[in-house]
Amino acid sequence: MSFRKLPGLLAAALLLVTSTVSVARAQGTVGxxxxxxxxxxxxxxxxxxxxxxIVVVFMNPACAYTRLYQERLAALSSAYGGRGVEFMFVNVPINLDAAEGSGGSLATFTDTGAASTALGVAKTTEAVVLQPASGSFAVRYRGAIDDNPQVASGVQQHYLQQVLDNILAGRPAGVADKRAAGCLIKK
Known part of the structure; x- marks a missing residue:
């Protein structure tokens, strides 16, 4: 083998490892x-x-991303609620001084650290889609709600909606992990 091919092979190996880690992060089970x-x-x-x-969405009213997603999340909850999908809107502390307060109109739960740690989330407004599986919950998706947190009319990829449609149709979730934009959760 030529040494000239070595950088290309290393790059391909790094890409494979990165892809595998990304899929592994989104898959697995939680208790x-x-x-x-x-x-x-x-x-x-x-x-x-x-x-x-079950869709677990982490939120905080002091985070601009939470406020930008309120209407979209309410619409998703309304659209899928009657189809066997439960939305859990969880208020979490974020790394801002004025971050305390209620979760706004959607947040119905407050995290004491157990949920965000168990699900491995780091930001608001990050969503995790879970499916019940033999006494635990399989992680089917973790990440962004869509591809445009700032402008709802500019969304081209509805990640969360696509995953839910696939799961309800009995298909694999499709995309497993998309990086979410948001405020960092205080650990």
Whole structure:
């Protein structure tokens, strides 16, 4: 083998490893976790094990991305709610001084760290799609809601919607992981 081919082979190997890690990050399973209800009390992920899919979306009203996605997320929740998809909007602290407060009109749960850690999310407004699978939950998608967080009318790729359509049709999720734009979650 020629040394001239070595950089190309290394680049191809690096691309393969990066792709494999990206798919592995989005796939796998998670166990049960508990979040606090905004009105008091708590609920666990296992309470939704009868659903076809659970979409966990991490939010914070101080994050501009959360505010930009409010209407789109409400529309998705409304469109898929009657089709066996449960949306869990979870308020998380973010790395901004004025980040405390309620989750806005959508957030119904507050994370004590268990959900964001279990699901490996780092930003608002990141979504994770889960499917119940033999006592745990299979991660089918993790990432952005769509390809344009700033302008709803400019969206060309509806990642979350495509994944839900595929799952409800009995097909593989398709895209497994898309980088989300948003505010960093305070750990």
């Amino acid at each position: 049960d976790f508990t979040v606090q209800k905004s009105g008091g009390g708590s609920t666990s992920l296992s309470a939704y094990s009868g659903q076809k899919a």
